[in-house]
Amino acid sequence: MTNLIEFKNVSFRYGKSRGAAQQFALKDVSFAVPEGKIVALVGQSGSGKSTLVRLALGMLHTETGYVRAAERAHTGLIFQNPLQSLNPRWSVEKIVREGQPSASDEEIARVLEQVSLKPHDVLHKYAGDMSGGQAQRVAIARALISQPDLLIADEPLSAVDVLGKKQIIEVLEDIRSARSLAMLIVLHDLGIAQRLADEIVVLHEGQIVEQGSVRDIISHPKHEYTKQLIEAAKL
Numbered sequence: 001m002t003n004l005i006e007f008k009n010v011s012f013r014y015g016k017s018r019g020a021a022q023q024f025a026l027k028d029v030s031f032a033v034p035e036g037k038i039v040a041l042v043g044q045s046g047s048g049k050s051t052l053v054r055l056a057l058g059m060l061h062t063e064t065g066y067v068r069a070a071e072r073a074h075t076g077l078i079f080q081n082p083l084q085s086l087n088p089r090w091s092v093e094k095i096v097r098e099g100q101p102s103a104s105d106e107e108i109a110r111v112l113e114q115v116s117l118k119p120h121d122v123l124h125k126y127a128g129d130m131s132g133g134q135a136q137r138v139a140i141a142r143a144l145i146s147q148p149d150l151l152i153a154d155e156p157l158s159a160v161d162v163l164g165k166k167q168i169i170e171v172l173e174d175i176r177s178a179r180s181l182a183m184l185i186v187l188h189d190l191g192i193a194q195r196l197a198d199e200i201v202v203l204h205e206g207q208i209v210e211q212g213s214v215r216d217i218i219s220h221p222k223h224e225y226t227k228q229l230i231e232a233a234k235l
């Protein structure tokens with residue numbers, strides 16, 4: 001099976017070029033996202049999740065090790081806060097079309113339906129007039145319109161309310177069942193990872209403490225930190 005993105009022995013420190021080197025934000029991290037699989041990156045605040053996403057996107061560069069994307073991999077992105085990542089004065093139609101300028105009206109309508117938005121109701125709405133959950137679904141539509149084979153989502157649920165979260169989880173579950181897409185999804189919550197992912201990577205203080213199939217990790221956690229996350233998610 002082809003890996004769409006692979007991290008191999010990746011270490012990274014912030015502030016290295018400014019002399020006094022800081023602690024490692026990531027230390028010897030190795031894992032991959034295979035074709036069609038959903039990999040959830042789970043860990044508490046400060047564990048290095050966002051640093052990993054920035055390395056995946058080429059916004060940062062590894063100190064040692066490498067990040068390798070498959071040559072044909074076409075990546076879509078979903079950020080934490082849609083009200084920051086989308087232009088509030090753009091219409092939904094304009095935002096989604098930005099993801100694929102050659103998209104037809106029918107394709108835009110189809111992708112909005114895929115994220116459970118009614119095209120007629122939302123096409124001419126401004127992102128700034130939507131709830132966080134609706135705006136995040138618009139952001140997902142923008143990512144999907146270009147038919148990526150890898151979706152990278154950095155805590156897509158953290159800036160939306162409870163109802164918005166539920167709807168986004170359902171949309172991501174639909175995408176999951178379609179199976180045409182691999183996903184690297186950063187989550188705080190192991191319970192949501194259990195619903196969405198095939199594999200879980202548990203990150204703690206910049207290191208992977210556990211990785212494997214969702215079932216194995218939830219039923220037989222090996223590391224104390226994973227046990228705490230399971231307890232916190234009340235699984």
Ligand SMILES: Nc1ncnc2c1ncn2[C@@H]1O[C@H](COP(=O)(O)OP(=O)(O)OP(=O)(O)O)[C@@H](O)[C@H]1O
Nearest residue numbers: 014015024025043044045046047048049050051052
């Ligand atoms: N721009 C930066 N400069 C210096 N240190 C940073 C920077 N960004 C993150 N760090 C440090 O790197 C470590 C990992 O941070 P990172 O943001 O990757 O964690 P995270 O798991 O994404 O946390 P959160 O869930 O709060 O977003 C932390 O110790 C953090 O303080």
